[in-house]
Amino acid sequence: MRPDSKAKIAFELNGEPVEVAFAPHKTLLEVLREDLALTGTKHGCELGECGTCTVLLDGAPVLSCLVLGLACERRRVKTVEGLAQGSRLHPLQEAFAALGAAQCGYCTPAFLLTADALLADNPSPNRDDIKQALSGNLCRCTGYIKIYEAVELAAARLRGEKAEPARESLYGRR
Amino acid sequence: MLRLPSFKYLQPKTLKEALAMKADAGPDGMYVAGGTDLYPNMKRRHQEPRTVISLMAIPELKRLEGWNVGTCVTLTELSNLPTFQHSYPAVAHAAALVSTPLLRNMGTLGGNLCLDTRCNYYDQTYEWRKAIDFCMKKDGHICWVAPSSPRCWAVSSSDVAPVAVAIGAEFLLVGPQGERVIPAGRFYHNDGINYLTKQPDEILVEVRLPAPDGWDAVYHKLRRRGSFDFPVLGVAAWVRREGGRVTDARIVLGGVASWPQEIPEAAAALRDGELGDDAIAAAAAAAYRPAKPLDNTDFDLSWRKQMTRVYVKAALEELRQRRG
Numbered sequence: 264m265r266p267d268s269k270a271k272i273a274f275e276l277n278g279e280p281v282e283v284a285f286a287p288h289k290t291l292l293e294v295l296r297e298d299l300a301l302t303g304t305k306h307g308c309e310l311g312e313c314g315t316c317t318v319l320l321d322g323a324p325v326l327s328c329l330v331l332g333l334a335c336e337r338r339r340v341k342t343v344e345g346l347a348q349g350s351r352l353h354p355l356q357e358a359f360a361a362l363g364a365a366q367c368g369y370c371t372p373a374f375l376l377t378a379d380a381l382l383a384d385n386p387s388p389n390r391d392d393i394k395q396a397l398s399g400n401l402c403r404c405t406g407y408i409k410i411y412e413a414v415e416l417a418a419a420r421l422r423g424e425k426a427e428p429a430r431e432s433l434y435g436r437r
Numbered sequence: 438m439l440r441l442p443s444f445k446y447l448q449p450k451t452l453k454e455a456l457a458m459k460a461d462a463g464p465d466g467m468y469v470a471g472g473t474d475l476y477p478n479m480k481r482r483h484q485e486p487r488t489v490i491s492l493m494a495i496p497e498l499k500r501l502e503g504w505n506v507g508t509c510v511t512l513t514e515l516s517n518l519p520t521f522q523h524s525y526p527a528v529a530h531a532a533a534l535v536s537t538p539l540l541r542n543m544g545t546l547g548g549n550l551c552l553d554t555r556c557n558y559y560d561q562t563y564e565w566r567k568a569i570d571f572c573m574k575k576d577g578h579i580c581w582v583a584p585s586s587p588r589c590w591a592v593s594s595s596d597v598a599p600v601a602v603a604i605g606a607e608f609l610l611v612g613p614q615g616e617r618v619i620p621a622g623r624f625y626h627n628d629g630i631n632y633l634t635k636q637p638d639e640i641l642v643e644v645r646l647p648a649p650d651g652w653d654a655v656y657h658k659l660r661r662r663g664s665f666d667f668p669v670l671g672v673a674a675w676v677r678r679e680g681g682r683v684t685d686a687r688i689v690l691g692g693v694a695s696w697p698q699e700i701p702e703a704a705a706a707l708r709d710g711e712l713g714d715d716a717i718a719a720a721a722a723a724a725y726r727p728a729k730p731l732d733n734t735d736f737d738l739s740w741r742k743q744m745t746r747v748y749v750k751a752a753l754e755e756l757r758q759r760r761g
Contacts, residue, residue, distance in 0.1 A: 286443065287443075287444075287445070287446055288440075288442065288446070289441075290476075293440070306438070309438065310481075311473055311476075311477055311536075311540055314537065314539055323542045324538070324539050324542060326473075326539050326543065329473055329476045329477065329543065330472070331472070333448075334448075334493070377538075377539070396538060398537055398665075399536070399664060400537075400539075
């Protein structure tokens, strides 16, 4: 294939088959945002230093700025657009909103997906497991505590527990 | 926005096919595994291959057979292998300390071993480098770290490489001329530009680890943050013991030279004795002297040099604790 001609691949995106044509040197991030118009996945440093462009590739969180679109042929991609079920938010999204785990919100899609992969793998992570799993995602607003609490709340709800945000998480220490 | 330059992307299914594609592409062709080193470099125009040959679809490179590890095993896979956590804790630990969980899901063992050397004046965008005038590692003639230097001082920043050298792993390379097996220590040059003895058309296929009997190794890493950062200093320490006495040892430092720097003087201080406080202090002092970090990565230069002593001591104390 000539470098300037378009490549066409098929893969599974958020549970549905897609076919897309794009310039062969494009990254998955560029293909998602520019050729599939899914702008939930954010541009950050574009060099693998911030985690903002995280998507799930075959279930594992990866940086879409460093994955070639062409490397995704016949693979499974999940973006933040694939989290909500119709108009119902994913428990992680609900918990992030309830606890103020999203402030400016730019890193939020990446945190949601990384946490989603963690909970698929380990439904009952402790605080250290969560810290470790999210240690490749930068957030400059929250100081991370709200994010950890939101993941813990969502994990409890996903396990079927009737969990509510801790009073301290909502109103601070009195 | 940082975009990749345009190139042709190939995904061979066998080693033979990959070698043929590289022969076709010539010097403008490059191999890629996880892409976490090459693609950022391509975005900054450090490397500009016209043909990129992915090694990720070659089953031979994902093989795990006994103590031989295919180089396209990801760092996440390597650090999670129960056999490795048990028999090669230093290898699993070093792999687990590379960068972030996301990058370890992508990056491979081979990629970390072949990691491009790094420097504050090199790991910058094209425009940044152009603004101060390019350095000799790419597009220029001068070393901005040591302007009168005839050589490039970019730093070996791999976490796994010092461990591979310290434990005496062997590397299997396959190229157009056939196969060769070399000790990990002979895979590197102490030169920021020409830092690998691997030829561009050779593929690093497999890492052969020594049988886990009678020796132990540890890896300690210094960096600013607990995640993301490349090592500012890495210490790999290996000892072979018989009845409490050290019969052989190797200390290898990362982040202080353009290659994993073996410190024979430190190893000599440990041989034929117990791992006592005096021997450990002597080894740490011996490692401090030849460690010559340059002002081309994070942290203050003299503090980094002082930390060599502290980290070598801590690594050896951990080895002593783990004994028996």
